[in-house]
Amino acid sequence: MTIRRFLPSSLTGQIALLVALALFVAQAINFGLIFRERQALRFNQVTAPAITRVVDAIERLRAGRTLVIPRLDRQGNPRRERRGGRVDLVQANPIPAGLDPAADVEDGIRTALTELGLPHGQIVTGVRQIRSNDPRLATYSTKRAERLKRFGGELMIAVEIPGEGWLTLSTPWPRGARDVIWRLAAQTLIFYIIVLIPLLWIGRRITRPLKSLATAAREFRPGEEAQPVEERGPDDVRAVIAAYNGMGARVTAMLDEKDRMLGAIGHDLRTPLAALRVRIESVDDDADRARMAEIIEEMNRMLDDILSLARLGRPSEPATEVDLAALVDAVVEDFRDIGADVTLEDSPRIRARMRPALMRRAVRNLIENAVKYAGGAEVRLTTPPGSVAIEVCDRGPGIPQDKLGAVFDPFTRLEGSRNRDTGGIGLGLSLARAIVREAGGRIALANRDGGGLIATITLPR
Amino acid sequence: MEMSDTPHLLLVDDERSIREPLAQYLTKQGFRVTQVGDAEAARTRLQAYAIDLVILDIMMPGEDGLSLCRHIRATSETPVILLTAKSEETDRIVGLEMGADDYVVKPFSPRELAARIRVVLRRMAAGGARQHAPETGSYAFSGWVLKTGERSLVDREGVSVPLSTGEYNLLLALVTRPRQVLTRDQLLDLTQGREAAAFDRAIDNQVSRLRKKIEVDAKSPELIKTVWGGGYTLASEVTRL
16 A cells, blocks of 8 residues: 555556566576676686695695796796796785685685595685786786786685695686676666666657646536647557547537527527517506516526526636626615615625626525515625635525525425415526536525525635 | 508518517507518518518528618618517627617517617607617727626726626716716616616616726716716717727
8 A cells, every 4th residue: 555655656657667677677687697607607717726726735735745836937947927826835824804705715615625635724715806006916927917907806715724834825806796786787777768768758659648638628618619639649549539539529519409409499488478478468457467477577587597507518608807796786786776675795896707697697596585585685795715705694584404405406496485476496596506616616505593594605716 | 641650660570479469569559560471571571661660580590680680781771679589699789780779588578669669760760860779889988898798897907897787777878978968867768778677776876886886986086977967977088899
């Protein structure tokens, strides 16, 4: 679980991590093989000859022969360059402390001597690094100095021969494993660069169009004309984008079709209403005629509500910067003009982005409810941090606590108010909620202390 | 002679259920009504008779009302009143911009339509030349823009300041008559044409509300000035956009 947190979550990241891990494992195996091979090589080239020389020297010592076979130059003088290459017998352990021992050589010598039954005491080895400007190189023959430089180290071996002293010899010693590790690390790094750069490039080629696709899908608003996402990247990704674009076009076409259908329904229902409205003019009784006109007007409003609710997915009105205080004030003023008891607390200018005609409608529906059920409303604008709230309060009967959520559902009306006189089919709150949600806000109802209802629209700012 | 006293209306609507009772009603109201069901028939009647006013349904199969309206405007001075549905908001605006003189929204009260017809006819008789319907285009004054299509007032920064119906009607009356002194009675007349019920509060009240919205300092108004003993005037140049 916790590991998961450190794993990259993106496609490119995961592929890169996987490739890096695979490369690392491959390089580790590679390293192991190279290391073993070097070990074997070293044994053949260095360790085995060294053991042979030690054994040979001890045997010669035991046979009482001189250790050194003096090689003479052409003039018959002993050749100096044998120094360092030969086996010497000294009294004390000549190997300075602090040098790295070569354990495998020590083991090899010990095993060989034990097998041959040759007496021996301590076996000490030490590896000395040789730099190209090492002053000791000057004391060696050119050939040997060359070898030492090439190998990069010198192995010094000292074998204690009981009663005789210490046999010492030295031999060139190849550079240590650390060197190999460095070389492999550098190699791995180069691999990484060579492999990961194209990998990241191809990853971007895949993920960038995917990212723009995700953005387009997230911001897809059926109501707005959406630009098709550019088809780019590998074929598979192109196919996905093309499929998405096709789907978006189909959704838009469906919504267009719905709009056309609703428009046709609206027109077809309005026509008989209009015909009826013209015909009632021949009714002689004024009161009757007025009542009929009212009913027709109410049916027309319901039709409006249904059409608006159905069309909200594709609002035709653009969002603009609006002075919300003036908007609420205008709605309240319209109510006051028809004699409704609606009050508004003075408020400073509040700028917000919204579709003004729709928001007017949402506010109007809330106030209309208050006026309908409570005979009046008090409207207030408050600005909690980061948002703005429109509160419509009344002193009406309120709503039972368990029904507070249900009244937002379309066609819901509370039993007590199922009364033709109050009009409407319960779409007012649904419409208000849909409008407010479309604007990114919330709408809530609560019963008020002391009776009545408080409806709050909260909009982001 | 009697012919010229009785205004001759041409009623164009494809819906017989509306057309016939409406024609009946208007006839009863003292108009002479010729009714047709499509634009083509309307064109021939327009040529055959001296039509005083056309009542035109926007939504018709075949050639629609807007196209016919354009034709009428291009060929004559005959006033046009449009019958629209609320869902055709843009059609209404286009219609007015195309030169229609007024409109009613379905379902409309025939009484209201008759009243509108009389107003338009009276205006034609008085001025002779038809005037542009005020509810088209935008009016710019002192940094504000009143957009009649959307019925919105936009400030210098592009922020829309919503107006109540009363405020809108009053402001429209003022911006269409800049620098004219308008008495309270005149303003009542001018603003009551539409949504009469929504405008029965005192003009003074509406003026003070409007001032609060558009004046820098509502206490010493620079835009809507009170004329002593007269009424109000808009003290600003107005540009029609």
